[in-house]
Amino acid sequence: MVQERTLPTFSAASTQLSKEEGLRLYEDMILGRYFEDKCAEMYYRGKMFGFVHLYNGQEAVSTGVIQAMRPGEDYVCSTYRDHVHALSAGVPAKQVMAELFGKATGCSKGRGGSMHMFSQEHRLLGGYAFVAEGIPVATGAAFQSKYRREMMGDESADQVTACFFGDGACNNGQFFECLNMAALWKLPILYVVENNKWAIGMAHERATSQPEIYKKASVFGMAGVEVDGMDVLAVRQVAQEAVARARAGEGPTLIEALTYRFRGHSLADPDELRSKDEKEFWFARDPIKKLAAHLTEQDLASQEELKQIEQKIQQEIDEAVKFAESSPEPDPNELYRYIFAED
């Protein structure tokens, strides 16, 4: 039996959840899950190419954090594992799917692909393919909010930035450099570590001298919390607190969400290193099943209502695929477009 880190306990009774909110969380997680399942299918059918990193298993983190923010107003920054962050931030599924198909209607006009989802409209600062490089960019966006408020007198500039990255990124200098600066200048940012225990084939404990990442915040005098990343209500609660701190000008928070990816690192990964025991431990903690159970037990939703959401999302995904398939390829005459701002 693998020794798993004890997941922090969370009592759902301690959080306020309306029916409407509960269903929204459920819908967002189902959207993430179904979207990724469809990607796997399309990848194996040769509809998309390159490295494709799926998010299955980690949905509670994207949904819990972004739904605690103001999607479309606040900023979100991701990694190469970015499809679901884009969806939670409000980028329509058809734009994300079309990007994966390399089409002109994709959110990055077919120039980015799986690891480079961007949307200015939805304040998605991007998918960044190099480990940890999104952290400084997100920190700059957070600096911008503070700058507008303090130097330009813009009272409405209370936007918060959520920066998502993995356990592997936490051993990179940019992580430490940015935590230092964000704490120093009290920037309105959430650093959200999705600790899924692995960086491709490098087990977290083999890569770091202090596996409890949230504790690394303390040396910067920053709030650091760990949370059960398989429990969307728990994630939402710590995110709400962190967002409130950030908006109040009280500075950044490091959130370590303990989670697990249900698939290999990417669709090209044979996934041979992770043990059966470990996988079983985590598969039993499927965040979607957990929320479904909570909603029905608390009489916040019926099985029927959840079914309806699932059907609605399935339809949305099918439409996204149709849209992507029928969309035009980028115009070859526009090969040079978008290099400079004037193009």
Next chain:
Amino acid sequence: MAETLFFNALRAAIDEEMARDATVFVLGEDVGHYGGSYKVTKDLYKKYGELRLLDTPIAENSFTGMAVGAAMTGLRPIVEGMNMGFLLLAFNQIANNAGMLRYTSGGNFKIPMVIRGPGGVGRQLGAEHSQRLEAYFQAVPGLKIVACSTPYNAKGLLKSAIRDENPVLFFEHVLLYNLKEDLPETEYLLPLDKAEVVRPGKDVTILTYSRMRHHVLQAVKTLEKNGFDPEVIDLISLKPLDFDTIGDSIRKTHRVIIVEECMRTGGIGAELVASINDRLFDELDAPVLRLSSQDIPTPYNGALERLTIVQPEQIIEAVEKMVALRI
């Protein structure tokens, strides 16, 4: 403005642009209280505050990445590299983020930022502080690269770089900060993509930039006395190269000498030769001649350092030889 020192011309450019546009700010090591390692931002923090002259920790890749994030979200950062060489640590942010992100994002974001500071070979600073980085960066798509060379062009170019909607890598030169020049009283801007014909002539086109412009002009004094009439062009824009100006000159002189501080292998001159061959081969009466720095780390020893970079005597010799061949 009366006679102005080079670093004060740069300072004036930043000051004017910060006064004009509240989204412009400077970040980097010692740009605030200390005033910049070459005094380019001296006392500006007193006028604009500490957030607009942001003293950062020594974390080049992170503060350069931050500037990209700030630019994507509507500010106009000016990153000062305390020495441009230190920005090797930020190569990823300059190449992947500043240079390529607009394209990768399918035009979602623009990145109006300036990355500026002292480049070039100083006086016995040793290899790491005596770099010729412009060559490393010239292959990055999406970047504009500018090298200033006089107080006048430094001011006008920096103002334009700050207003440009794209990332601009702006090279100053360690040994030029104390040059003096009379500057116009009224505001002026200079185009980022135009080379400057410093001295019109008909015998040969000398293409140069940054500090080597001054070595060339020193050589020209002797050459004039000896009856030669070279045309001197300061490239200013290292990317894109201004082939309108370069082409006009080559169609007149049919001979080219490149004088650069860059390394020979994969340098700016190498790119120039290739592009001249592509576009103007039929105009050439002689192979293009390249005078570049030696392909070695810049040595500390003064005599060795002198041997590493191009000296005026070599320029004189090269022009005399090439023009004499015309017979």
